[in-house]
Amino acid sequence: MGETERKLFVLDTNILLHEPLAIYSFQEHDVVIPMTVLEELDRIKDSKRDVARDARVAIRALEDLFHDATPEQISEGIPFSKEKEAKGTISILADFELQETVKAFADKAGDNRILNAVIFLQNKKAPRPVVLVTKDINMRLRAKGAGVLYVEDYRTDQLIDDIQYLTKGFQQRPGDFWDSVAEVESRTLNGKTYHTLNRAPFEPTYINQYVIDEDSDFAARVADITEETITLKDMSKERMMHRKAWDITPKNVYQAMALDALLDPDIDLVILTGAAGSGKTLLAMASALEQTVERKMFDKIIVTRNTPDIGESIGFLPGTEEEKMMPWLAAVTDTLEALHKNDHCTEGSLNYICDKANIQFKSINFMRGRSIQDAFVLLDECQNLTASQIKTIITRCGEGTKIVCSGNLAQIDSHYLTPVTSGLTYMVERFKNFEGSANIHLNGVVRSRLAEFAEENL
Structure with a gap:
């Protein structure tokens, strides 16, 4: 690849915060890091924000590349790799020396300097394509308005292009299931019925995916997959709808599938996605109490979630770590209250159950x-976590631990995440072929008719 074929990529700060080692995704091309980006990374690395660690990782990666280079080499560009095949280079551009061509709002001085750098390189390196890569939508709009020819989002880490292609964890067959089946081989094993069918009509299919139909009582879960066949474990909708956990029964077939996965001891990871009010936290908490208190399968319940501004605001709240966490975990405590609202003394029941189930x-x-050993872990609001944060939690789980990750991709609060780059999306896609996990998208809002109307019409 000659120099004219190689593109020149200018990376914005948010790319290195989103993916600290993103520079290596471009090593077939030339990468330019404006000095402004290093200054912004420097400010962020000492902050209390949850991206401070990512900033430090990005700075270390750049230091590893540049530690032997002279100032001239750094501004000219050094190769990513010592191997002769590696043609790509990385350089730092002293953008504060450039004459300003972009006049814009003063409060975005850093962005303006980056745009200046891109336009300077665009003019200097023409006709080579100079591409600004940024995750900031507004920055992309401003860049185009300022005359930057090529502006792109960072998509290297996206597993899917659109959230509508995310697997829902079940497939619904039209009509009556058995009407569309030509050949089946059924057998009974340990009181459970299994059907082996041709795989082709079910594609795409994954292990532990549920199969339901529209007209009959049929419901099943994919128990085994070969190149030619799939084996379904017969479940029956009616049986699933009558299952109970801590006196909670499913309100629809989607909740029934979720409850089945939550109560199955062979499934170590359950991922619940769905709209606000679809019952994610309630089902997870009910099954946690059922299996910890009634069935004695776990020693404790650990409830955790991301607290974006924890560094700044948790310190000012009084009390222990658990008491400080209460404002963020109100969703879980509300759920616990709902599960015991009919008790003679709700507060007494809550204190007793938190102690008995060892809820942390x-x-x-x-x-x-x-x-974490022998625990039921509930990780709430997963849509605000990056893939690396979710990996941190899941890799903590030892023997006898079950983890439930729930979230709503329509309610992302993080500045750096979109539905397709959220850690929750990653987890659904990465674990869909893992036999120890199940994923269910809960359709329908069961919280109230008010919540349902709001979800559909607001």
Whole structure:
């Protein structure tokens, strides 16, 4: 690849915060890091924000590449690799020396300097394509308005292009299931019925995916997959709808599938996605109490979630770590109250059950380095986590631990995540072929008719 064929990529700060080692995704081309990006990384690395660690990782990666280089080499560009095949280079552009061509709002001085750098390189390197890569939608719009010819989002880490292609964890067959089946081989094993069918009509299919139909009572779960066939474990909708956990029964077939996965001891990871009010937290908490208190399968319940501004605001709240976490975990405590609202003394029941089930409320920021054994872990609001944060939690789970990750991709609060780059999306896609996990998208809002109308019409 000659120099004219290689593109020149200018990376914005948010790319290195989103994916600290993103520079290596471009190593077939030339990468330019404006000095402004290094200054912004420097400010962020000392902050209390949850991206401070990512900033430090990005800075270390750049230091590893540049540690032997002279100032001239750094501005000219050094190769990513010592191997002769590696043609790509990386350089730092002293953008503060450039004459300003972009006049814009003063409060975005950093962005303006980056845009200046891109336009300078665009003029200097023509006709080579100079591409600005940024995750900031507004920055992309401003760049185009300022005359930048090529502006792109960072898509290297996207597993899917559109959230509508995300697997839902079940497939619904039209009509009556058995009407569309030509050949089947059925057998009974340990009181359970299994059907082996041709795989082709079910594509795409994954292990532990549920199969339901529209007209009959048929429901099943994919128990085994070969190149030619799939084996379904017969479940029956009616049986699933009558299952109970902590006196909670499913309100629809989607909740029934979720409850089945939550109560199955062979499934270590359950991923629940769905709209607000679809019952994710309620089902997870009910099954946690059922299996910890009634069935004695776990020693404790650990409830955790991301607290974006934990560094700044948790310190000002009084009390222990658990008491500080309460404002963020109100969704879980509300759920516990709902499960015991008919008790003679709700508060007494809650205190008793928190003690009996050994419910611990933890911050995700303090989970690194732990090893969690024989616990039921509920990780709430997963849509705000990056893939690396979710990996940190899941790799903590030791023997006898079950983890439930729930979230709503329509309610992302993080500045750096979109539905397709959320850690929750990653997890659904990465674990869909893992036999120890199940994923269910809960359709329908069961919280109230008010919540249902709001979800559909607002």
